[in-house]
Amino acid sequence: MLKIAVIGSRETVMGFKALGLDAVPAANAEEALAAFKRLTRDSDNYAIIYVEETYAKALSAEIDKFKDSPTPAIILIPGREGSLGLGQSALQAAVERAVGSDIL
């Protein structure tokens, strides 16, 4: 059975815990990185990992590793401070990759 994990600050993941997702609180970027590595090591268990945008920059190298594999799906979600627009830029990166230039 596959699971879904959420990595983010304590306040962010708290709500998701109530929904029955695996909440992984991380106080800073290093903790997030360690948690992310731990979760992806057994990637058979986690199909989706939601990562708070605030930590996305520190994790970007790790996240890129999973871009081409079908699992897990790594999705950026906005944190408490609102959207940083990183999710949108991921979309733009995909378009640029496919088309060869940014047409959006």
Place this chain on the structure above:
Amino acid sequence: MPKTAITPTRMVLNQQKTRLKMATRGHKLLKDKRDELMRQFFEVVRKNRELRTRVEEGLTEAFSALSVASAIMSPEMLEQAILYPRQSVELQMSFKNVMSVNVPVYDFKTKTADTGDIYPYGFAQTSGELDDALGTLSRVFEDMLELAQVEKTMQLMAQEIEKTRRRVNALEYVMIPECQENIKYISMKLEENDRSSKVRLMKVKDMVLEKAHNFKY
């Protein structure tokens, strides 16, 4: 002159001709594949953009409600209230083949089917804002799941398009011109050989005639 050394024989010429035919066919097929992938890709992109805005809006709303709840309740109480979730989500994943790209399809089951049954605490000691926050969050979660599916699909398709595009370009600008050049080179060489052997034969004939009958032009 072709870039690589090829022997100008009829056999190699035939080989090159079949290769050219194959390359042209492959090029056409791959181009069609790329075009169709592109069309579907943009549909996915459009959907992704829509979902992302919806999720981001929903999450902001849920988080602000949660902030209010945490302001009203003490941190310990809040922690305690959601410490043991009643709900658990189980995810089933299958794969769908879209233009030879395997994209994931998620299907999730919650332990309790009733959406009103997500609150892991009694209502007596918690604030109403927490209920609102969790309610919003659980609604957003369905969109989030779809977003995950769409976004992964988009990434995988982007990769496939890139690959196909490279193949199309390699065929169009490298393989096919090379083959054409080779064919031209070989056929010219063969014609040249033909001519030279004809000239040689004529020369030999002249020499034989001269020897036998002292014939001279």
